Structure formats: structure tokens, C-alpha cells
Amino acid sequence: MPERILIVEDDRDMLASCRQALEGAKFAVFLALSPKEAAPILQREELDLVLTDLRMPNGGGQAVIQAAHRVAPDLPVILITAYPSVESAIQAFKGGVVDYLTKPFTGDQLVDAVRSALLARQAKEHADLLRRMEPAPALSEKPEIIPHLAVRFLDALLKENPKLRVKGFSDEALDLLADQDWPGNSAELRAAVQKAVSKATGAVITVEDLRKGGAIPRPMERTTDGVSARRAVLRDYERNYLVDMLARHGGNVTYTAEALGIHRVTLQRLIKKLGIIKSSRPAS
Numbered sequence: 001m002p003e004r005i006l007i008v009e010d011d012r013d014m015l016a017s018c019r020q021a022l023e024g025a026k027f028a029v030f031l032a033l034s035p036k037e038a039a040p041i042l043q044r045e046e047l048d049l050v051l052t053d054l055r056m057p058n059g060g061g062q063a064v065i066q067a068a069h070r071v072a073p074d075l076p077v078i079l080i081t082a083y084p085s086v087e088s089a090i091q092a093f094k095g096g097v098v099d100y101l102t103k104p105f106t107g108d109q110l111v112d113a114v115r116s117a118l119l120a121r122q123a124k125e126h127a128d129l130l131r132r133m134e135p136a137p138a139l140s141e142k143p144e145i146i147p148h149l150a151v152r153f154l155d156a157l158l159k160e161n162p163k164l165r166v167k168g169f170s171d172e173a174l175d176l177l178a179d180q181d182w183p184g185n186s187a188e189l190r191a192a193v194q195k196a197v198s199k200a201t202g203a204v205i206t207v208e209d210l211r212k213g214g215a216i217p218r219p220m221e222r223t224t225d226g227v228s229a230r231r232a233v234l235r236d237y238e239r240n241y242l243v244d245m246l247a248r249h250g251g252n253v254t255y256t257a258e259a260l261g262i263h264r265v266t267l268q269r270l271i272k273k274l275g276i277i278k279s280s281r282p283a284s
Contacts, residue, residue, distance in 0.1 A: 002028045003118055004045060008038045008052040008064050009080070014103070018051060021107030022114065035063040042071045049117055051110075054081035069096055074124070076117045080105075139182040139189065144238070147174040149186060153193040154205075166197050169205045171273075176207050180216055192216055239274040242267075246276070 005027050009015040015031055022029050030045060032038035035058050042050075050068045054061040061079055068075050077096060082103040098117045101110065139146055150169065158164055169177075173196075182188050196205045199212040210216045242256075249255040257267040 002026055003048040004028045004030065005114065006030045006032065006038060006041055006045070006047050006050045006052075008032045008035065008050065008056070008061070010034060010053060010056045014053070014080075017107070018110060021110050024107070025111045025114075027114070035059050035067065038064050039067055042067050047072070047075060048121070049114060050075060050077045051114070052077060052079060054079055055083060065096060074121070076121050078113055078117055139185050143178050146178045146180075146182070146189065149189055150174065150177050150193055153190045154197070157194065157197055164197060165203060166200045166205055167203045170207070172207050173205050173210055176210055176216065238270070239276060242270060242274060243276060246271075 005022055007015060007018050007022070007029060009018065010033050012033070015033065019029050019031060030041050030047070032041055034056060038050075038052070041047075047068075050064065052061045052064040061081070065077050065079075068077055073096075076098040078099045078101060079097045080101045080103060098120065099113050101113055139149075147169075151174075154166070154169070158167070177189070177192070192210065193205075196209045196212075200206070200209040245256050245259060246253075249259060253267055253271070254264050257264040260267065
């Protein structure tokens with residue numbers, strides 16, 4: 001099936017020339033002498049490209065561009081004009097124009113520009129399709145975000161049901177969540193949080209709450225020092241981040257805590273927990 005192209009041009013001779021060139025290249029062509037005539041064609045036909053003059057009555061090429069992109073935001077537009085200027089070219093490309101032809105041009109130049117625009121559109125559609133088909137990165141590849149996701153899922157549950165007794169996680173529970181594979185990604189993590197909430201007996205979800213009823217998947221393999229491989233990655237990430245933040249603030253715990261949005265005591269606890277010694281930072 002040939003690509004379908006709308007030409008909008010108030011000069012009848014130019015309109016006929018463009019039509020002849022494009023039909024000669026086996027394109028299906030639709031014609032309009034004004035933005036007003038173009039509007040119903042844009043609504044009715046499934047077009048692959050629009051070719052429009054810049055200067056016409058009743059809004060000119062910009063009106064055509066806007067109408068085209070209201071119907072199909074990704075529809076490529078080629079602008080043609082006998083009055084080129086840097087300003088109009090910049091404005092046109094900001095409006096979604098993919099190419100800019102200056103009159104006079106040959107039929108071959110027009111056909112080349114149209115084919116290039118259509119090829120670029122096909123490439124973009126192919127890339128978009130591949131991106132949609134590409135699986136989401138496994139949570140196991142980013143263990144540092146697992147605790148943050150778990151807290152976000154719990155917050156969402158609390159908004160849905162403010163009467164829930166559970167208000168947070170213990171540090172050990174978050175560590176355990178970060179240790180897991182989560183082959184089902186965020187959906188599986190969300191389900192685990194929901195199950196833990198239903199099993200929890202206190203205000204804080206504990207390791208025991210997570211283990212009740214199989215709320216967490218099978219633990220990961222352990223490293224030789226007894227620390228899970230994933231937790232080791234997470235601990236390194238946290239430690240390096242805190243060392244960097246402390247260095248940025250001259251080793252001052254108070255300033256660093258303020259920058260992180262946490263209490264000074266919480267930061268001191270993390271420093272101790274992660275084994276950040278004085279040699280890693282200036283004294284505060």
C-alpha cells in the first residue's frame with residue numbers, strides 16, 4: 001500500500017507540480033488549497049506525511065502543523081516556502097517539522113525529502129516498538145532501590161486504609177527485602193508488602209512478619225562471610241554514597257544529615273552500621 005501524503009499549497013501551479021512529482025514516485029496524494037480545506041482530510045484520512053506551504057491565508061503553515069499534530073502527534077510535516085529565514089526555520093522545527101524546503105526545488109529534491117522523512121518515521125516507530133517489547137530491568141540489578149520501593153508501596157496502602165496499624169519497616173526487614181531475587185519485579189515486591197501488612201502484629205513490619213505465610217521468596221545464596229551477595233552490593237552502594245556526601249560537606253555530620261533530609265542521629269547510626277571510619281571522612 002503506498003504512503004499517503006497531504007499537500008497543502010495555495011499556489012495551484014506549485015500544488016500541481018508537487019502532485020506530479022509524488023504520484024510519479026508512487027505515493028498516494030491528497031490536495032488542499034488552504035488550512036481550511038486540509039482540516040477534514042486530516043480528520044478523515046490516515047496519512048503518513050504532510051507537505052505544507054508556510055505562507056497562506058487563515059493561519060498558514062503553522063495552522064496546518066497544529067491541526068495535523070492534534071490528530072496525530074507523530075505525523076511528520078515538511079514545510080515549503082519561497083521566503084526562507086533562520087527565524088521561521090527554527091520556529092517550524094520547534095513545532096514538529098521534520099524538514100524545510102525552499103522554493104524553487106526540483107521534483108527529485110521533493111521526493112528525496114519525503115522519502116527521508118518517511119524512513120526516519122519508520123525507524124522511530126521500530127525503535128519505539130523495540131523499547132516497548134524490552135523487558136523491565138530486574139530488581140536484582142538495582143538492589144539499592146528495593147527498600148525505597150517497599151516503603152512507597154506501604155505508604156500507598158496506608159493512604160488507601162489509614163486505619164492500618166503498620167506504619168513502617170524495621171531495618172532488618174528492609175535488609176531482608178533487599179536480599180531477594182524478586183523474579184516478578186515490582187509486582188512481586190508489592191504483593192510481599194501487602195502480605196506482610198496482613199501478617200504484622202505491631203506498628204513495624206519485622207523479619208518474622210515477612211517470613212509468615214511465605215511473604216518473601218527463597219533467600220539468595222550466601223557469600224563466604226555469611227552476608228548475602230545482594231546485600232553486599234547494597235551495603236557498598238550505601239557506604240560509598242554516604243562517604244561521598246560526607247566529603248561534600250567537609251565531614252560535618254549535621255550538614256550532611258540536613259542535605260540528606262534525615263536526622264543527625266539517624267546518620268550517625270548509618271555511619272556506625274556501614275563501618276564508615278574516621279579515615280573515610282574528616283572529623284565533624
